[in-house]
Amino acid sequence: MTQLALPDADLAWVEGPQDQRFRRSARGALRAVATPSVAIPGAVFLLVVLACFAGPALFGIPGPNAGSITSTMLPLGSPGHLLGTNELGNDELSRLLFGGRVSIIVGVGATAISLLAGCLLGMSACYFGGFYEKFIMRLFDTLLAFPSLILALAIADYLGPALRNTILAISVFGVSQFGRLAWSQTLRIRDRDFVVAPRADGARGRRIIFGHILPNVIPPLLGLALFNVGTAMMMEAGLSYLGLGIAQPNPSWGNMISDGQQYLYNAPRLVIMPCIALVVALVSLNLTADAIARRQETRA
Amino acid sequence: MARWIIDRLIQMIVVLIFATVLGFLLVRLLKGNELFALLGDNYTKQAADALSAQLGLNKPLPIQYLTWLGDAVRGDFGTSAVTQQAVGPALLAALGPTVELLIGAQLVSLVLTLITTSVSVRWRWTERLTTGLALLCSSVPSFVVGLLMIVLFSTTLHLLPAIAWASPKTAGWGTNIEGMIMPSIALGISVFPNYMRVLRSQVNEQLENEEYVTLARMKGLSGPRVFIRHVVPNSLSGLITLVALTTGFLISGVVIVEQVFGIPGEGSLVYNAIQKRDATMLEGAILLIAVAVVVFNLIGELAQMRLDPRIRAR
Amino acid sequence: MTAPAPLVRVEDLNIKVRNGGGWVHLVRDVSYAVNPGDCLAIVGESGAGKSIGIRAVLGLLDERKFQVTGKFWLGGVELGSLRPAARRAHVTRHASLVFQDPSRSLNPIMRVGQQITETLLKGSGRTEKLNRSQARERSIELMRAVGIGAPEDRYHAYPHELSGGMKQRIVIAIALACGSQVMFCDEPTSALDVTTQAQIMDLLDDLRVTRGITTVVITHDLSLAASRAQEVLVMYAGQVVETLPAADLAAHARMPYTEALIFAAPDPDAEGGLPRPIEGQPPDPRTPAAGCSFQPRCGYAAEDCAAQAPELTRVDDNHSLRCWHPLATGSALEAARP
Numbered sequence: 009m010t011q012l013a014l015p016d017a018d019l020a021w022v023e024g025p026q027d028q029r030f031r032r033s034a035r036g037a038l039r040a041v042a043t044p045s046v047a048i049p050g051a052v053f054l055l056v057v058l059a060c061f062a063g064p065a066l067f068g069i070p071g072p073n074a075g076s077i078t079s080t081m082l083p084l085g086s087p088g089h090l091l092g093t094n095e096l097g098n099d100e101l102s103r104l105l106f107g108g109r110v111s112i113i114v115g116v117g118a119t120a121i122s123l124l125a126g127c128l129l130g131m132s133a134c135y136f137g138g139f140y141e142k143f144i145m146r147l148f149d150t151l152l153a154f155p156s157l158i159l160a161l162a163i164a165d166y167l168g169p170a171l172r173n174t175i176l177a178i179s180v181f182g183v184s185q186f187g188r189l190a191w192s193q194t195l196r197i198r199d200r201d202f203v204v205a206p207r208a209d210g211a212r213g214r215r216i217i218f219g220h221i222l223p224n225v226i227p228p229l230l231g232l233a234l235f236n237v238g239t240a241m242m243m244e245a246g247l248s249y250l251g252l253g254i255a256q257p258n259p260s261w262g263n264m265i266s267d268g269q270q271y272l273y274n275a276p277r278l279v280i281m282p283c284i285a286l287v288v289a290l291v292s293l294n295l296t297a298d299a300i301a302r303r304q305e306t307r308a
Numbered sequence: 309m310a311r312w313i314i315d316r317l318i319q320m321i322v323v324l325i326f327a328t329v330l331g332f333l334l335v336r337l338l339k340g341n342e343l344f345a346l347l348g349d350n351y352t353k354q355a356a357d358a359l360s361a362q363l364g365l366n367k368p369l370p371i372q373y374l375t376w377l378g379d380a381v382r383g384d385f386g387t388s389a390v391t392q393q394a395v396g397p398a399l400l401a402a403l404g405p406t407v408e409l410l411i412g413a414q415l416v417s418l419v420l421t422l423i424t425t426s427v428s429v430r431w432r433w434t435e436r437l438t439t440g441l442a443l444l445c446s447s448v449p450s451f452v453v454g455l456l457m458i459v460l461f462s463t464t465l466h467l468l469p470a471i472a473w474a475s476p477k478t479a480g481w482g483t484n485i486e487g488m489i490m491p492s493i494a495l496g497i498s499v500f501p502n503y504m505r506v507l508r509s510q511v512n513e514q515l516e517n518e519e520y521v522t523l524a525r526m527k528g529l530s531g532p533r534v535f536i537r538h539v540v541p542n543s544l545s546g547l548i549t550l551v552a553l554t555t556g557f558l559i560s561g562v563v564i565v566e567q568v569f570g571i572p573g574e575g576s577l578v579y580n581a582i583q584k585r586d587a588t589m590l591e592g593a594i595l596l597i598a599v600a601v602v603v604f605n606l607i608g609e610l611a612q613m614r615l616d617p618r619i620r621a622r
Numbered sequence: 623m624t625a626p627a628p629l630v631r632v633e634d635l636n637i638k639v640r641n642g643g644g645w646v647h648l649v650r651d652v653s654y655a656v657n658p659g660d661c662l663a664i665v666g667e668s669g670a671g672k673s674i675g676i677r678a679v680l681g682l683l684d685e686r687k688f689q690v691t692g693k694f695w696l697g698g699v700e701l702g703s704l705r706p707a708a709r710r711a712h713v714t715r716h717a718s719l720v721f722q723d724p725s726r727s728l729n730p731i732m733r734v735g736q737q738i739t740e741t742l743l744k745g746s747g748r749t750e751k752l753n754r755s756q757a758r759e760r761s762i763e764l765m766r767a768v769g770i771g772a773p774e775d776r777y778h779a780y781p782h783e784l785s786g787g788m789k790q791r792i793v794i795a796i797a798l799a800c801g802s803q804v805m806f807c808d809e810p811t812s813a814l815d816v817t818t819q820a821q822i823m824d825l826l827d828d829l830r831v832t833r834g835i836t837t838v839v840i841t842h843d844l845s846l847a848a849s850r851a852q853e854v855l856v857m858y859a860g861q862v863v864e865t866l867p868a869a870d871l872a873a874h875a876r877m878p879y880t881e882a883l884i885f886a887a888p889d890p891d892a893e894g895g896l897p898r899p900i901e902g903q904p905p906d907p908r909t910p911a912a913g914c915s916f917q918p919r920c921g922y923a924a925e926d927c928a929a930q931a932p933e934l935t936r937v938d939d940n941h942s943l944r945c946w947h948p949l950a951t952g953s954a955l956e957a958a959r960p
Contacts, residue, residue, distance in 0.1 A: 146319070146322050146323060146326055147326065149319070149323045149326075150323050150326040150327050150330060153323055153327060153556060153598070153601050153602055153605060154327055154330060154331075154598065154601070155556065155557075155559045155560035155563075155597055155601060156557075156560050157560040157561070157563050157564065158560060158563060158578060158594070158597065159330075159334075161563070161578075161579070161582055162334040162582060162590075163334070166334070238447065242449045245449055245451075245452075246449060246451060246564050249451055249564065249567075250563075250564065250567060250579065251583075252582070265451070265452070265455065269455065272455075272458065272459060272463060273463055276459050276463065279455055279459065280456070280459065283452045283455065283456060286448075286449065286452060287447065287448050287452065290447035290448065290449075291443070291444055291447040291448075293447070294443055294446065294447040295443060295447075298443055
C-alpha cells in the first residue's frame with residue numbers, strides 16, 4: 009500500500025477549520041431552534057407527535073378497533089366518542105391518533121433509511137470514483153426520473169401491505185435525493201483537500217472519511233431530512249389512500265380518507281378530520297423545516 | 309454546445325435504458341403474481357407452468373426484456389392477458405385525459421405564480437403572506453385538496469361536478485372543462501410553490517440589480533407596465549426550465565388525482581394494472597411514462613442552456 | 623442683470639444609510655444649482671457620494687435603507703412639496719437619466735427601436751398623442767439625431783447586437799424621447815473606449831447647445847469635466863470640496879484635492895506628464911475624522927487640518943472651497959506641474 013502523500017502538516021490544517029465547522033453547525037442548529045419562527049411550528053408538530061404516541065394512554069382513549077356494531081356512525085360530540093365513530097363503530101379520535109403514529113413512523117423511518125443509504129452510496133461513489141461512481145449517479149438519475157409514486161406503488165404492491173414494506177417502498181425515492189446531495193458535498197472536499205487519488209492506507213483513509221468528510225456531509229443532509237419526513241408522510245398518505253400502503257384494520261390517515269370517501273355526502277367528517285390532521289402535521293413540519301433552512305441560508 | 313447535447317443525449321439514453329430495465333424488473337415481480345390472478349382457484353403447478361410457457365415467462369430475463377423492447381419500439385405493446393384488450397390502443401385512449409390534466413395543472417400553477425409574484429412585489433408587506441401560502445400549498449397532498457374541494461364545491465355548493473371526466477366529443481368542451489377545473493387546481497397547487505419561489509427570486513434580482521428597470525421607470529412608464537413588459541419576460545428563463553422538469557413530478561401526482569376524481573387517464577390505467585396484476589399493460593404504461601419524463605427533463609435542460617441570458621447576450 | 627432661475631437646484635443634501643443599528647453619514651451638506659442650458663460636472667473618486675447624490679435627488683433610493691434630507695428644485699418646483707406620486711410624475715417628466723453601463727440600461731430582450739417608441743407612446747413625459755407609425759418615425763428621427771447611422775435598420779436590433787457607443791446613444795435617444803429638459807448622466811462614458819468617450823461627450827454637448835438641454839454629468843475624469851462643462855463640482859468623502867467654473871480649471875483650482883486629481887489624470891499634453899495617482903484610500907464613512915477628511919492624503923496638510931473640519935467658503939463669484947490652506951491662485955499651480 010503506497011503511502012498517502014499528504015504530510016501531517018497538511019492534515020492538521022485540514023483538521024482545523026472543518027472540525028470547527030462541525031461544532032459550529034451543531035451549535036448553530038441549537039441556536040436555530042431557539043427562534044420563534046422555528047420554535048412555534050416545531051412545538052406544534054411535537055405536540056402532534058406527543059398526542060399520537062402518548063395521547064391514548066394519557067387520556068384513556070379506546071383502541072382503534074375496539075368498537076362494536078352498536079355504536080356505528082355516531083356524530084361528533086357523542087358521549088364517550090369526542091369525534092364520533094366510523095361505520096364499524098370504532099372511535100374516530102382513537103383512529104386519528106393511532107393513524108398518526110403510523111404516518112409519523114413511516115415518515116421518519118423512510119427518511120432514516122433514505123438518509124443512510126443515500127449517504128453511503130453518495131459518499132462512496134464520490135470517494136471511489138470511476139465506473140462505480142458513474143453507475144451510481146445514473147442510478148440516482150433513473151430513480152429521480154422515474155415517477156416516484158409509481159415506483160413506490162409497484163414496490164409496495166409486490167411486497168404486500170405491511171408497515172415495513174411501506175417504509176421500504178417510500179425510502180427508495182429519497183435515496184437518490186440524499187445520495188446526490190452527499191455526493192456533491194463529498195465532491196467539494198475531495199477537490200479541495202485531496203489532490204492525490206484517495207487510495208489511502210487503512211487508518212488514514214478511515215480517519216479522513218469519518219473525521220473530515222462526514223462532518224461536512226451530515227449537516228446539509230439533516231436539513232434535507234426534515235423536509236423529507238414531510239414528503240415521506242405525504243407519500244404514505246397517498247399510498248394508503250390508494251390502498252397499497254397500510255391496510256385495514258390498521259388505521260392510517262391515508263386509508264381513513266379513502267374509507268371515508270364513500271360517506272362523503274352524509275358524513276364528510278370522516279374525510280375532513282384525517283385531512284385536517286394530515287394538514288396540521290405537514291404544515292407545522294414544513295414550517296419548521298423551512299424556518300431552519302432560512303436560518304442556515306442567512307448565516308452561510 | 310453540440311458536444312454537450314450529444315453528451316447529454318447519451319446520458320439520457322442510459323437513464324432511459326435503466327428506467328426501462330427497472331420498470332421491466334418491477335413488472336416481472338408482478339408477473340409472478342399475475343399467474344395467481346389469472347388462474348385464480350385453478351392454480352396448480354402444472355397450470356402455472358403451462359401458462360408461464362404460453363406467456364413466454366420461462367425464457368431467461370434478458371431475452372424477455374429484449375423481446376419486449378423490440379416489440380415496443382415497433383409499436384406493438386402486446387395484448388393484456390387480463391383484460392384481453394390491446395395495450396397500445398388502450399394507452400393511447402388514456403392519453404387524452406392525462407394530457408389535459410397535466411396542461412390544466414400547469415396552467416393553474418403558472419397563473420397562481422404570476423398573481424402571487426406580482427402581488428408580493430407590488431405590495432411588499434404581502435411577501436410573508438404569500439410565502440406562507442406557498443408553504444401551505446406544498447404541505448397539503450393533492451388528493452386532500454381534491455377531496456376538500458369536492459366536499460366544498462360539489463356536495464355543499466353544488467357548483468362543480470364530482471365526476472370530473474366528460475369526453476369532449478360526447479358532452480362538449482364546456483362540460484369537459486368544467487369537470488377538469490377541480491382536478492387541475494388540486495394538482496397544480498402542489499407545484500405552484502416551487503414556481504413562485506423561482507420566479508420571485510428572479511424578478512427580485514431583476515428589480516434590484518438591473519438598471520433597465522430604473523431607466524424604464526424614469527421614462528415614466530407605469531409600474532405595472534414595467535413589470536409585465538420588462539421584468540417578467542426577463543425573469544422567465546428559470547421558470548420555463550422548471551416547468552419542463554416538473555412535468556415528471558406531475559405525472560406521479562396524476563395517479564392519485566385521477567383516482568380521486570375518476571378520470572380515465574394513464575394514472576388510472578397504471579393503478580388498475582397494478583391492482584389487477586396486469587403486467588403487460590403495466591409494462592407499456594411504464595415505458596410510456598419513463599420516456600415522457602426523460603424527454604421532458606431533456607427539454608428542461610435544453611431550455612436552461614438556451615435561455616441562459618449569458619448565452620443570448622452573445 | 624438677473625440670471626435665469628436655475629433649472630436644477632439642490633440645497634443641503636444629506637444622505638444617511640442604515641448600518642447595523644445606527645446610521646452612517648454618506649453625503650453631507652451638498653448644494654448646487656445649474657442654470658438652464660448649462661452643464662455641471664460632478665467629479666470625484668469612486669465612493670465620493672456622487673451617484674448616490676443624484677439618485678437621492680431623483681427619488682430613486684430605497685427609503686428603507688436610506689434617509690435623505692434636503693430641498694431639491696427641479697424645473698422650478700420644490701420636490702418636497704409634492705406628494706410621492708406627483709413627485710414621481712414630475713421627476714419623470716422633467717428629468718432623464720443616462721447610466722454608466724449601456725448594456726445594463728436597456729432591456730436585453732426588447733428591440734432598441736421599440737424601447738424608444740415605448741417612451742413616446744407610454745411614457746409620462748409624452749407631450750402629444752402619437753399613433754404607432756408616427757411614434758416609430760419620431761424614434762428613427764431621434765436615433766438619427768443622436769448620431770446612429772442607418773437608423774431604419776438599427777431600429778429592429780437587439781441591444782447585444784450594438785456596440786457600446788451605439789447603445790449609449792440609444793439610451794440618450796430614450797432620454798430625449800422623454801421630453802425632459804434636464805439630463806442626469808452618471809459616468810456616461812466610463813464603460814466606453816476613449817474614442818467613443820469623446821464622441822458621446824460631443825453628442826451631449828451638441829444636444830445641450832442645439833436643444834437647450836441642461837446636463838449634470840458625473841465623472842471621475844477631471845479633464846473630461848473641464849472640457850465640456852460650464853461648472854465643476856468636486857466631491858470628496860461625501861462633501862463638496864470645491865466648486866469652480868470649468869474654464870481654465872487647472873489655473874483656478876485651489877483645493878489640494880482638485881490639484882491632486884489634475885495630476886492623477888493622464889494628460890498627453892503635459893511635458894513629461896506621467897499621471898501621479900493619489901496615494902491612500904478615501905476615508906471610511908463609518909469612522910468620520912474630526913478634521914479635514916482629505917488631510918491624511920494631502921501633500922500640503924498642516925497641523926490644524928487634522929484638528930478641525932473646514933467649512934465651505936466662498937472665495938469668488940463662482941468659486942467656493944473647503945480648505946484651511948488653499949493653494950495660491952494659478953501660476954503657482956502651473957509652475958508646480960513637472
